[in-house]
Amino acid sequence: MEIRQLEYFLVLCNELHFTKAAEKLNITQPTLSHQIKVLENELGIPLFDRLGKKIAITDAGKILHEQCTHIFRAIDNTSNQIIELKELKAGxxxxxxxxxxxxxxxxxxxxxxxxxxxxxxxxxxxxxxxxxxxxxxxxxxxxxxxxxxxxxxxxxxxxxxxxTEELLFVAHSEHPLLASEKIAFQDVLELPLILFPTIHQCRKVIDSAARKEKLHVKPKIETASVQAIFKLVEQNVGATIISKTLCNLYKTNTICEQTIYNPPLTRxxxxxxxxxxxxxxxxxxxxxxxxxxxxxxxxxxxxxxxxxxxxxxxxx
Incomplete structure (x- = not known):
């Protein structure tokens, strides 16, 4: 059973005349007759009663007509939904x-x-x-x-x-280390620091770099709150090491950043x-x-x- 055969079948149901249906489908009448016969043979039952030049839908034909209507409606719905997805109107x-x-x-x-x-x-x-x-x-x-x-x-x-994102040294604008063009990682770790907890991705970069350099990370304060870190830095409670992305988002006029080296912290x-x-x-x-x-x-x-x-x- 092919979609094309079902399309032929539906048109013939509407026209109830082989010649008219064939003209509407833009095919020859023998082609239409052959395809309907193939469909009937596959189903093993007549779909139309031939009454001279007229035809009538059999009970089997009525069942197929009803199901075909559902099938083609589902196909149309599927097509419309896919078009909506492509046009980003749904999904x-x-x-x-x-x-x-x-x-x-x-x-x-x-x-x-x-x-x-x-x-x-x-x-x-x-x-x-x-x-x-x-x-x-x-x-x-x-x-x-x-x-x-x-x-x-x-x-x-x-x-x-x-x-590639850089992690920066961020501190109050009056912090003495900010006078340098860049700051050594070891020097940063000796300061009172406000850092993310160890499970945080930013902290993992810091801890990994420290292990490689055989240094220790001992923050003064740990918090998962970005806002709290920047507020504490702004109040000069301590400095931090944080991503350039977050620095751009939360930096204020009283906060400045500087590059870290030996090693640089990047990801x-x-x-x-x-x-x-x-x-x-x-x-x-x-x-x-x-x-x-x-x-x-x-x-x-x-x-x-x-x-x-x-x-x-x-x-x-």
């Missing part, structure tokens, strides 16, 4: 991020995205285990930090580097998605908007990554 977008700065980074583009595509449902899943989010099919793509020990290929994940922000999963139009549109926003904000995305991103969002 859901789920983005995975690591907790902390990356959740803030992605969330910065939610308003612009909503204003452009108000009918879409958007969800940001913040989790330390993005791999499980991918395996459970809970996210369309993710923004993460590149983990050197992680085998992305083995997990069927495509990775596109976005930009690579990447876009992740499954190689074996279709990237829907809602996801492509968000990636396009986010990349444009990153470039406008001065983040440097390599030419190779630009090409990969353009290839990914080609039909958005």
């Amino acid at each position: 859901k977008l789920a983005i995975g991020t690591l907790p902390g700065e990356l959740t803030n980074l992605v969330s910065d583009y939610l308003l612009d995205y909503h204003l452009e595509y108000p009918d879409l449902q958007i969800c940001i899943n913040s989790s330390d285990d993005l791999l499980k989010q991918f395996k459970d099919n809970k996210i369309d793509f993710a923004i993460s930090y590149k983990q050197e020990y992680f085998d992305y290929e083995d997990e069927h994940l495509q990775i596109i580097p976005l930009f 690579e922000i990447v876009l992740l998605y499954r190689k074996d999963k279709f990237i829907n139009f809602a996801a492509k549109a968000f990636i396009r908007l986010m990349v444009e926003g990153l470039e406008e904000a001065g983040f440097s995305i390599s030419e190779k990554s630009q090409q990969l991103i353009q290839s990914l969002i080609k039909y958005a």
Whole structure:
């Protein structure tokens, strides 16, 4: 049973005349007769009673007509829903991020995205285990930090580097170390520091660098609140080490930042998605908007990554 045969059948039901139906379908009358006969043979029962030049629908034909109506209505509904998805008038977008700065980074583009595509449902899943989010099919793509020990290929994940982010020394504008062009990591760790807890991604970079240099991290205050960290720094309670992204978002006139060296603290922000999963139009549109926003904000995305991103969002 083919869709084409069912289309022929429905037209013949409406016309109840082989010649008229064939003309409407723009095929020959013998072709129509043959296709209807093939359909009847497959079902093993007549669909029409031939009454000379006239025909009438049999009981079997009435059943098929009713079901065909449902089938073609479902096909039309499916087509319309897919068109709505392509035009971003319906659908859901789920983005995975690591907790902390990356959740803030992605969330910065939610308003612009909503204003452009108000009918879409958007969800940001913040989790330390993005791999499980991918395996459970809970996210369309993710923004993460590149983990050197992680085998992305083995997990069927495509990775596109976005930009390299620097962690900065941030302190009250009157702090004496800010007079230097850059500050040694060891000197920073000797100061009273206000840092994120050890489970935070930013803190993990700091702790990892300290271990490599055989240094100790002993913060004066630990808090997961970005606002609290900047308020304490503003009140000159202590200094902090924080990402450039957050520094740009929360810095005030009484706070200044400086580069850290020996070693510099950096991390690579990447876009992740499954190689074996279709990237829907809602996801492509968000990636396009986010990349444009990153470039406008001065983040440097390599030419190779630009090409990969353009290839990914080609039909958005």
